[in-house]
Amino acid sequence: MxxxxxxxxxxxxxxxxxxxxxxxxxxxxxxxxxxxxxxxxxxxxxxxxxxxxxxxxxxxxxxxxxxxxxxxxxxxxxxxxxxxxxxxxxxxxxxxxxxxxxxxxxxxxxxxxxxxxxxxxxxxxDARIHFALNCGAISCPPIAFYSVEKLDQQLDWASESFLKNETNILPEKQEIHFSRLGYWYLGDFGGRKGIRQMVQHYLGVDTNSYRIVFKDYNWDEDLNNFAEA
Incomplete structure (x- = not known):
């Protein structure tokens, strides 16, 4: 069942x-x-x-x-x-x-x-769910089909893909420009320290001393944003 x-x-x-x-x-x-x-x-x-x-x-x-x-x-x-x-x-x-x-x-x-x-x-x-849930806006992560057997791998893929596309790292300014999702759900991510750790884990960049700037969210509608299979 x-x-x-x-x-x-x-x-x-x-x-x-x-x-x-x-x-x-x-x-x-x-x-x-x-x-x-x-x-x-x-x-x-x-x-x-x-x-x-x-x-x-x-x-x-x-x-x-x-x-x-x-x-x-x-x-x-x-x-x-x-x-x-x-x-x-x-x-x-x-x-x-x-x-x-x-x-x-x-x-x-x-x-x-x-x-x-x-x-x-x-x-x-699990903060990774924020990279899986889609509310029809351009800034939302794409929709994927999740399965029990591959869930962790899929959520890791979704997180890495979203961060690569939506995160800007500015070494000259010592800044991380991160999705507004991180601001709205800061506690889910473990605070700013957790966001830095997530960026380092998925993007391989040491941002321990970087300041986090939360980007504006694009609410323009996109109801066809499916991840590529």
């Missing part, structure tokens, strides 16, 4: 990539027994894989097919999964970020989340 629940989410996302009507996929994901979410998503890899694919699929569906605009697309409970309705914010900040408060830079928990969100949430925040 584990492969089935993951396949349902991936097939839903694939239908949107191919610009096919997703009604059949929506029905399948909605009809999943609720206990399957607890029974089959019993590891960090399984949780992250399923919810990343679901987030990206539902965002595309709601924006492209239903024309839901911001901020309603994030806040309203419009994602029906296993008979339960979730908002995109609940999937991202509740489940994948372990119920962090949305506007607290990753440092404070949200104390008012539903019980089911607490039960489904990951045990540990």
């Amino acid at each position: 584990n492969k089935d629940i993951q396949k349902i989410a991936a097939d839903f996302l694939l239908a949107l990539k191919m610009q096919q009507q997703p009604d059949n996929h929506l029905a399948k994901i909605s009809a999943l027994p609720r206990h399957i979410l607890f029974q089959e998503l019993d590891s960090e890899q399984q949780k992250k894989t399923f919810w990343i694919n679901c987030y990206n699929a539902f965002f595309l569906h709601l924006r492209r097919n239903k024309r839901v605009d911001k901020p309603a697309i994030y806040r309203e409970k419009l994602c029906r999964i296993a008979g339960q309705t979730f908002s995109l914010d609940e999937i991202e900040h509740g489940i994948l970020r372990r119920y962090r408060a949305k506007l607290a830079f990753g440092y404070l928990p949200n104390l008012f989340v539903p019980k089911i969100i607490r039960q489904l949430a990951v045990k540990r925040i």
